[in-house]
Amino acid sequence: MDTRPLRLFFLAGVAAVAVVVASRQAQAQPEPVPPVPPPGLVPEDSKPPLGFLPTPEDALMDPRMARSWGAAPARMFVSSTVDVGFVYARPRVALGYGKPFTSWAGIEANPIVTSSQLAVYGGARLELPYVDLRLGARYFSAFSRTYLDNRPSYTRLELETSNGAQATAITYEAELNLSIPVGPGDIVGRGSISYVTGVPNGQNVFEETLHVVVRPPWVWRGRLGYAFRLGAYRQHSIGLIAEVLDVPRRDDSITVRVGPLVRFVLSRRVELRASFVLPVVSPDTILIIGGDFAELGVRYRWASEP
Numbered sequence: 001m002d003t004r005p006l007r008l009f010f011l012a013g014v015a016a017v018a019v020v021v022a023s024r025q026a027q028a029q030p031e032p033v034p035p036v037p038p039p040g041l042v043p044e045d046s047k048p049p050l051g052f053l054p055t056p057e058d059a060l061m062d063p064r065m066a067r068s069w070g071a072a073p074a075r076m077f078v079s080s081t082v083d084v085g086f087v088y089a090r091p092r093v094a095l096g097y098g099k100p101f102t103s104w105a106g107i108e109a110n111p112i113v114t115s116s117q118l119a120v121y122g123g124a125r126l127e128l129p130y131v132d133l134r135l136g137a138r139y140f141s142a143f144s145r146t147y148l149d150n151r152p153s154y155t156r157l158e159l160e161t162s163n164g165a166q167a168t169a170i171t172y173e174a175e176l177n178l179s180i181p182v183g184p185g186d187i188v189g190r191g192s193i194s195y196v197t198g199v200p201n202g203q204n205v206f207e208e209t210l211h212v213v214v215r216p217p218w219v220w221r222g223r224l225g226y227a228f229r230l231g232a233y234r235q236h237s238i239g240l241i242a243e244v245l246d247v248p249r250r251d252d253s254i255t256v257r258v259g260p261l262v263r264f265v266l267s268r269r270v271e272l273r274a275s276f277v278l279p280v281v282s283p284d285t286i287l288i289i290g291g292d293f294a295e296l297g298v299r300y301r302w303a304s305e306p
Helices: 004-028 156-161
Strands: 075-085 088-099 103-114 117-128 131-146 166-182 185-197 203-207 212-214 218-230 236-246 255-265 270-275 278-281 296-303
Touching: 088 117, 103 131, 131 156, 131 203, 166 203, 185 203, 185 236, 218 255
Parallel strands: none
Antiparallel strands: 075 088, 075 296, 088 103, 103 117, 117 131, 131 166, 166 185, 185 218, 203 212, 218 236, 236 255, 255 270, 255 278, 270 296
């Protein structure tokens, strides 16, 4: 009897069973897991962008940055603060050691451009939690205002139409700012003393940054207020302040100003800031010019990373 057909059938059956078993084993094996790159070798396109404004993932901070400037270690750094707003621009550059904008010591300089003056400031600064101290000098040149003849008071018309020489001056200044957490917000304070030079004898000058008519050399200022903290991280603030200025060489020269301060923090880098501090007592009737509208715009901050 010829058994070759039976052997061929048997071999075909064995081959078919082997194929079925192999296919089932292949289906049962898990999908291969791609290798995880070691830290520091993450592909660049897989990182989140370094945001300019807040992101949906974190409404307070840029995604690849520490939550606050104080989270990074102390080091030598270069930083910049750029304020741009309603008829002013103030770019500031600082070189220091510590934690930028939080706890540091160093030097800073900035030009100041407004609708009424061109100025430049330079000096030393020490910033600590709750305390900010600066010492420096500011030169300014008024665009249209001139030196003023000495008189007890001035009107806005007299301030704007005087026919003297174009006003310039150098102001040496020491300023201390405080922000102390109390209750739902902060007690805010400021004290400064200024020494104005470069003004002709017997004349006065409108100090374009202090917004007050000065009979040189001294001006002092005190400010006190309270700012309520708002937001998920208490990053925003709205408050009210009152300040007093005095020019000792001018009789009855007390100036009192009152107004709100507003600050909205969009990210560690970007803030919206405004202040409207209007004079309620003044020896002069210069109206809104005598107010301290120091801010109505956007602040952008940058610092070299560790």
